[in-house]
Amino acid sequence: QGREVPYDPEQLRKINEHPCYSDKACHAFGRCHVPVAPKCNIQCNYCIRDFDCVNESRPGVTSRVLSPEEALDLVRKVMKEHPYVKVVGIAGPGEPLANPETFEALRLIHTEFPRLIMCISTNGLMLPESIEELAKYDVGNVTVTLNAIDPAIGEKIYSWVEYGGKKYHGREAAELLLSQQMKGIEMAVAKKMLVKINTVYIPGINDEHIPEIAKKVGEMGAFTFNVIPIIPQYKFAGITPPTPKEKREMQDRCEPYIKQMRHCARCRADAIGKLGQDVQSCVYQQMKDEKK
Ligand code: SF4
């Protein structure tokens, strides 16, 4: 299963206290997403963009957007009232690395709470150029959504990619995204970040390819692999999603290559609390009341 290199104590802490990296931690510890990143720099064919980035989240959910200062305030409050929260994550509502607010929020929060585990979720397009800054704020847990390692399949999944002020389409877009994702994953592993791979299971498009993705990222030293069934919408609205049984079978096929995450709750970009026991509605309501 994946790499055999032992993890150091700091990495073990970032595994054992992170509800998404350890299925034991998910009962004891929580995470606080700070929704500071509204923009996105690619177009996935299963995303209608009115809602949260569906690479992690349940579709049809629109999270609020906070400024980096509001995010810091939120974390202060959560730390006081929900001390079992050990992780601050940025997972949208768009692509974290396409929004400068992400880095400002990480800086503010890490400066005041240096022991909090810092986590981001990304499509990977800007991961290589972001690694240094992420490392500076001790971001130790990085999720990359990787739906194909073959651009011929990738071009069926992405309509366009915007990079360096230019929009790319078709094969060129898929090649660019893939090369950035591969470089970024390699750099993150080299920086001792714990890399989680999300792969959207899209029947008829990438299903036969998913074990190859798992094999590749296992060899690259990624920590865990999260198979996410597609929720059919936008250009993929006609696709029948995999059943829970098919999802489990896919995870079993990938298991020999890399540890499988089987307890993902597909959280909103503003989720707070333990997985499945979210408290964000009360926290945000209290913040509103306090402002009155
Ligand atoms: Fe939508 Fe996320 Fe894909 Fe951007 S990366 S298009 S927000 S699913």
Ligand code: SF4
């Ligand atoms: Fe963890 Fe899955 Fe929720 Fe992301 S969506 S925070 S991986 S449980």
